[in-house]
Amino acid sequence: MCGIVGIVSAEPVNQSIYDSLLLLQHRGQDSTGIATAEGNMFHMHKARGQVREAFRTRDMRSLLGTMGLGHVRYATQGKASAEQEAQPFYVNAPYGIILVHNGNLTNTRELTRELFDIDRRHLNTTSDTELLLNILANELQQQVTGVALDPDQIFTAVERVHERVEGSYATIAMIAGHGLLAFRDPYGIRPLTLGRRMLENGSTEWVVASESLVMESLGYEIVRDVEPGEAVFVAMDGEMVSRQCAPRHSLIPCSFEYVYLARPDSVMSGISVYEARLRLGNRLADTVARYTPMGDIDVVMPIPDSSRPAAMQVAQKLGVEYREGFYKNRYVGRTFIMPGQAARKKSVRQKLNAMSTEFKGKNILIVDDSIVRGTTSKEIVEMARQAGANKVTFASAAPPVRFPHVYGINMPSRHELVAHDRKIPEIAAALGADNLIYQEVADLEAAIIEGSSVESLEMSCFTGEYVTGTVTPEYLAWVEANQLS
Numbered sequence: 001m002c003g004i005v006g007i008v009s010a011e012p013v014n015q016s017i018y019d020s021l022l023l024l025q026h027r028g029q030d031s032t033g034i035a036t037a038e039g040n041m042f043h044m045h046k047a048r049g050q051v052r053e054a055f056r057t058r059d060m061r062s063l064l065g066t067m068g069l070g071h072v073r074y075a076t077q078g079k080a081s082a083e084q085e086a087q088p089f090y091v092n093a094p095y096g097i098i099l100v101h102n103g104n105l106t107n108t109r110e111l112t113r114e115l116f117d118i119d120r121r122h123l124n125t126t127s128d129t130e131l132l133l134n135i136l137a138n139e140l141q142q143q144v145t146g147v148a149l150d151p152d153q154i155f156t157a158v159e160r161v162h163e164r165v166e167g168s169y170a171t172i173a174m175i176a177g178h179g180l181l182a183f184r185d186p187y188g189i190r191p192l193t194l195g196r197r198m199l200e201n202g203s204t205e206w207v208v209a210s211e212s213l214v215m216e217s218l219g220y221e222i223v224r225d226v227e228p229g230e231a232v233f234v235a236m237d238g239e240m241v242s243r244q245c246a247p248r249h250s251l252i253p254c255s256f257e258y259v260y261l262a263r264p265d266s267v268m269s270g271i272s273v274y275e276a277r278l279r280l281g282n283r284l285a286d287t288v289a290r291y292t293p294m295g296d297i298d299v300v301m302p303i304p305d306s307s308r309p310a311a312m313q314v315a316q317k318l319g320v321e322y323r324e325g326f327y328k329n330r331y332v333g334r335t336f337i338m339p340g341q342a343a344r345k346k347s348v349r350q351k352l353n354a355m356s357t358e359f360k361g362k363n364i365l366i367v368d369d370s371i372v373r374g375t376t377s378k379e380i381v382e383m384a385r386q387a388g389a390n391k392v393t394f395a396s397a398a399p400p401v402r403f404p405h406v407y408g409i410n411m412p413s414r415h416e417l418v419a420h421d422r423k424i425p426e427i428a429a430a431l432g433a434d435n436l437i438y439q440e441v442a443d444l445e446a447a448i449i450e451g452s453s454v455e456s457l458e459m460s461c462f463t464g465e466y467v468t469g470t471v472t473p474e475y476l477a478w479v480e481a482n483q484l485s
């Protein structure tokens with residue numbers, strides 16, 4: 001998952017894009033970039049690292065124009081550290097297109113071959129986003145007959161993109177001299193929301209962003225989500241048109257957004273992320289009560305930050321005290337989305353410190369939103385013991401992560417996953433916990449979609465069932481062998 005934003009306005013957009021990216025920082029820390037359009041001229045700045053360190057005043061001053069887009073990257077393909085794979089990506093024909101992408105394509109091998117053998121296009125990186133941009137550019141090129149470009153031609157090009165591309169893609173693209181295009185894959189796996197605000201001159205400024213909190217925080221009205229398979233085009237004069245571009249489409253959003261990725265104050269597909277996490281806590285409490293003898297838990301503790309809402313509910317439903325025993329260093333970023341196991345392991349210790357007064361002689365129930373590689377939980381259990389805990393029970397508000405995630409979360413290798421091929425007592429032993437309790441898969445889905453119109457969720461990392469066609473055992477073996485470096 002990455003964070004993306006695009007804005008079309010009558011006023012300069014550089015500051016609003018920067019502000020939006022700061023709000024989306026939790027979705028990617030590897031690199032960031034902003035591109036703007038000043039008439040027909042593009043300006044772009046991208047760099048490694050987080051938003052606050054990547055843009056200096058002089059970079060911001062150079063980002064002129066009233067249309068623009070931005071990206072924070074959490075790499076899933078190519079190289080996390082490579083500056084040339086930072087987004088946005090640019091092609092000069094047709095018209096000049098700059099694109100940002102949240103998601104992960106799963107037929108990159110076929111697309112790479114086709115682009116080279118048939119479309120005669122050059123790719124300079126191993127990023128799937130560069131592929132996506134070139135497919136879009138190629139399809140748009142097929143549609144244009146003269147200098148003019150109308151939305152119908154753009155939408156037909158997006159239809160062709162849907163036919164050729166597999167995987168997940170929430171996408172925003174600027175077409176020089178024309179406008180901003182946003183589209184979402186036919187399952188709407190990754191999120192994309194549309195908003196607007198009225199400017200003083202009476203014109204409408206449009207925004208498209210990964211999460212609704214961008215709109216709320218920056219004073220936009222949330223209009224709606226971009227639908228799965230739909231494309232929205234906002235011309236440079238502010239006129240917005242949209243069309244469904246995928247003949248077969250259904251909403252199957254990623255469950256991991258609700259578990260961990262998204263900020264709790266966002267609403268996705270009509271579901272409040274915060275409330276989903278509370279409900280996950282309620283259901284987890286029932287499971288904990290089924291498997292844990294009464295009186296076996298003195299206190300419930302969250303692992304900051306993402307598990308707090310679930311842990312609060314677990315404590316409340318079990319009628320056990322909620323205590324914050326782990327203090328978090330707010331200056332260390334999210335661990336899970338850091339590239340490289342050594343950095344992730346070091347960061348857990350840098351980030352969290354156990355306060356011994358909360359642990360001494362107590363039976364602790366530690367709640368986390370998920371256990372993926374087990375990096376966090378292993379360290380945390382050890383810290384709890386060092387701080388004097390008596391018995392350590394660990395509960396995860398998500399089920400065991402046993403399968404690779406290929407739709408925009410970097411967990412490509414089964415062998416990295418602590419739950420892969422292990423039974424629960426074996427996982428508990430690997431983590432060093434006395435007892436380990438996981439959310440049931442059915443409870444995960446029910447808790448998230450309860451009260452909404454969403455009928456099902458993308459849950460492949462828990463179930464091994466992938467919603468798109470090309471995820472075969474052969475593909476998974478290839479992904480594993482060609483992991484991100």
Ligand SMILES: O=P(O)(O)OC[C@H]1O[C@H](OP(=O)(O)OP(=O)(O)O)[C@H](O)[C@@H]1O
Nearest residue numbers: 305306334335336371372373374375376
């Ligand atoms: O089993 P693991 O591979 O360690 O992954 C899971 C952990 O990583 C995430 O925390 P992170 O520190 O990234 O972010 P947070 O502060 O939002 O909880 C998540 O909340 C879990 O704590």
Ligand SMILES: NC(=O)CC[C@H](N)C(=O)O
Nearest residue numbers: 001002075076077102103
């Ligand atoms: N997490 C994402 O959405 C990543 C986008 C793209 N696949 C990249 O690696 O840059």
Ligand SMILES: [Mg+2]
Nearest residue numbers: 303304305306
């Ligand atoms: Mg965490």
